[in-house]
Amino acid sequence: MKTSLDPKMMDEATHALREANTVFANAHPGEGPGRQPVHTVYGGAQLFSSDSVPKLGALALRAMDTYATNAKVLGEALDISKHTAL
Numbered sequence: 001m002k003t004s005l006d007p008k009m010m011d012e013a014t015h016a017l018r019e020a021n022t023v024f025a026n027a028h029p030g031e032g033p034g035r036q037p038v039h040t041v042y043g044g045a046q047l048f049s050s051d052s053v054p055k056l057g058a059l060a061l062r063a064m065d066t067y068a069t070n071a072k073v074l075g076e077a078l079d080i081s082k083h084t085a086l
Contacts, residue, residue, distance in 0.1 A: 041056065068074035075081035 043052075064074075068077060071086045072081065075083060075086040080086070
């Protein structure tokens with residue numbers, strides 16, 4: 001049994017990965033010098049209960065149903081509407 005990878009296939013895979021990584025790096029150059037938003041849910045311990053997580057999940061799903069009714073709308077909101085997965 002051959003235990004090494006075909007060099008031609010490795011070259012093709014490396015080329016495809018290099019192209020994808022370059023596109024990604026150009027689209028996402030890294031952190032800027034300014035502040036960045038972070039999603040944080042604040043609430044005191046007195047507000048936390050066994051149903052807190054399901055309630056937050058339901059709120060998130062309701063927001064998706066309201067503001068991202070389908071993959072196309074979500075893709076447009078995230079500026080990835082031309083992605084092949086959508």
